[in-house]
Amino acid sequence: MNGIRLAIMHWKVGAMHEVQYRVNFFLQLIDSVIRLATGLIAIWLVFSHTDDLAGWSRHELLVVMGIHILLSGINRTFVEPNVFQFIYTIGEGEFDYVLARPVDSQLLVSVRNLRFWQLVDVVVGVVVIGWAVSGIVETTSLPEVLAFLVAVSCGAVILYCMWMVVAAAAFKWIRVDDTVQLLNGLFQAGRWPVTIYPGWLRLTLTFVVPLAFAITVPAESLASKLSGGMLVLTVIVTGVMLLITRVAWQRGVRNYSGASA
Amino acid sequence: MPRASALCQADVFMPTVDVLELRKVFKVPVRETGLRNSLRSLFRREHRMVHAVRGVSFSLEPGEIVGFLGPNGAGKTTTLKMLSGLLYPDGGEAHVLGFRPERREAEFLRRVALIMGNRNSLQWDLPVADSLELRRAIYEVDRVDFEVRKAAYTEMLDVGELLTKPVRNLSLGERMKVEILASLVPHPQVLFLDEPTIGLDITMQKRIREFVATYAADTGASVLLTSHYMADVTALAERVIVIHHGNILFDGNLAGLSDRFTAHKTIVVAVAGELGPLAHLGRVVEQNSFKAILEVSRDEIATVAARLLADYSVTDLSIEDPPIEDVIEQAFAIGEAQEAEEAGEAHP
Structure with a gap:
């Protein structure tokens, strides 16, 4: 069965389910506003002392923050609920039923849930990015916008891969909820461009947990700081991450021993 | 073709x-x-x-x-x-x-x-x-x-x-x-x-x-x-x-399954008149004056049934396999014993 159809079918069901809980919408809105406000205060604090943070202007940093919010929204709408449900089903033995279905198990696990109201963050992220870009002095060219779209899509995929690789560890260790929380903590480091961090941390955030490719690179594309080579590298890293995720998943399924064993 | x-x-x-x-x-x-x-x-x-x-x-x-x-x-x-x-x-x-x-x-x-x-x-x-x-x-x-x-x-x-x-x-x-x-x-x-x-x-x-x-x-x-x-x-x-x-x-x-794991069948017999002692025919599970349930080894079923028919005026007689639950239980017990035996051979 077609993967997109499978996803849409589940998302429709998920959306129908979520819309019933309107209070979640308001909670999500409040949550987004608080996080936006704290983010803005942090940027304001930094720029009350200096005009430039490791080569990034105030508006460019706002772009980074906007992308961070946008990707966080995508992740919390589409990825995280599925990862948590998967970890739960592994613990409860209900993963048997995922494996029994005649569709790809990784695909099915990745699309079963949708946290509709988290899309608020996606909207907030887009607004912040638009606002920030309008404040950048040099105008953003069309190729830069295209590069941004490619980079931000890669970013979303990279985040999906990071979460899924950790999730696949549940095949072996069952309880990996805490590891997912750890990932969320690391993700917070992406609020700032990785270039402001000291060398060791920058390297970690580039090659171990590829947040640099997920968040900083899309921001660089809008801030006219991105080279073509870096964009190509981002696409390659995304491909490699997808491959690693796939291998981790397949190995996991092969070693799956069920909950009753 | x-x-x-x-x-x-x-x-x-x-x-x-x-x-x-x-x-x-x-x-x-x-x-x-x-x-x-x-x-x-x-x-x-x-x-x-x-x-x-x-x-x-x-x-x-x-x-x-x-x-x-x-x-x-x-x-x-x-x-x-x-x-x-x-x-x-x-x-x-x-x-x-x-x-x-x-x-x-x-x-x-x-x-x-x-x-x-x-x-x-x-x-x-x-x-x-x-x-x-x-x-x-x-x-x-x-x-x-x-x-x-x-x-x-x-x-x-x-x-x-x-x-x-x-x-x-x-x-x-x-x-x-x-x-x-x-x-x-x-x-x-x-x-x-x-x-x-x-x-x-x-x-x-x-x-x-x-x-x-x-x-x-x-x-x-x-x-x-x-x-x-x-x-x-x-x-x-x-x-x-x-x-x-x-x-x-x-x-x-x-x-x-019952042939394989149980050596017995059950005979339920009812007679007109009085039943005498039956212990020599098999294990008596239950007996009153006109009805009895006997557990008899498979080889002797025909002989015992014939004896009963000859000795009493039988009104009803049935030969039954033991209840399937008992057979299964017996099968598991035999399986357990076999395994213990094999383990014993492996580590004398």
Whole structure:
């Protein structure tokens, strides 16, 4: 069965389910506003002392923050609920039923849930990015916008891969909820461009947990700081991450021993 | 062409399930009790190998319903999960409908169903009908076929009123019925039923049994069924496979099971007049002046029956196999003894 159809079918069901809980919408809105406000205060604090943070202007940093919010929204709408449900089903033995279905198990696990109201963050992220870009002095060219779209899509995929690789560890260790929380903590480091961090941390955030490719690179594309080579590298890293995720998943399924064993 | 037709015929009679020396070993962490040991196991975890299935072989024909019996932990569920592609075997080979289950091809998964009692595979918060629709799409069931089967099965299982309710609002028995409905709508040709009637009341058990029997008869599907309720097995299966500690102890028809594992039959005799002492004929289970129940060894059944008929004016006499529960219990006990013996030989 077609993967997109499978996803849409589940998302429709998920959306129908979520819309019933309107209070979640308001909670999500409040949550987004608080996080936006704290983010803005942090940027304001930094720029009350200096005009430039490791080569990034105030508006460019706002772009980074906007992308961070946008990707966080995508992740919390589409990825995280599925990862948590998967970890739960592994613990409860209900993963048997995922494996029994005649569709790809990784695909099915990745699309079963949708946290509709988290899309608020996606909207907030887009607004912040638009606002920030309008404040950048040099105008953003069309190729830069295209590069941004490619980079931000890669970013979303990279985040999906990071979460899924950790999730696949549940095949072996069952309880990996805490590891997912750890990932969320690391993700917070992406609020700032990785270039402001000291060398060791920058390297970690580039090659171990590829947040640099997920968040900083899309921001660089809008801030006219991105080279073509870096964009190509981002696409390659995304491909490699997808491959690693796939291998981790397949190995996991092969070693799956069920909950009753 | 005679050759081609011979091939076709061979194809028709090809077993739907063919298992050869299938094995599964689980690596299980050894957890000791107490906080100190738990803390130690944080750093040094010991593992133990559990041989859940130790080389089982059997095959099923199309339309055949086979009871798969064994005590808890015998390897039944593990075997069923390997055959439905959920667990990767550690040895041996299985073919189901010509597919290797562990390859988990979509076509294979569409044509088999694993139904586990007490477990839920439907969307918890959705009305049953929505779950069915989702299932239809995933299994790519033709719309018309889907509606026809849904209507027929809904009627047979008497679940019409349940379709609009969310799964979480259903009772255990109701859930099992819709679970079976959802699993059979794609028309699987091989059915693995793991304790499908567990926790259900007698009427519900009966309904599910009847439904499974009808489904197998109508579609020619093969069914491998585990159950702790012997009524399920005796009602549905002519053939049983008994598994114990991952080994097959017995594979044959139900009657053969008691021949193999119990050396006795029971004679129930009623007479007009007075019964004398019967202890010399066999073990007296129960006796009053005009009726007795005797346990007699299989070789002597004919002789004892003839003696009774000659000595008394018999009004009724029946020869029965011991209750199937007792036979199974006996089989497990023999399996246990055999194993102890083998272990004893291995470590004198």
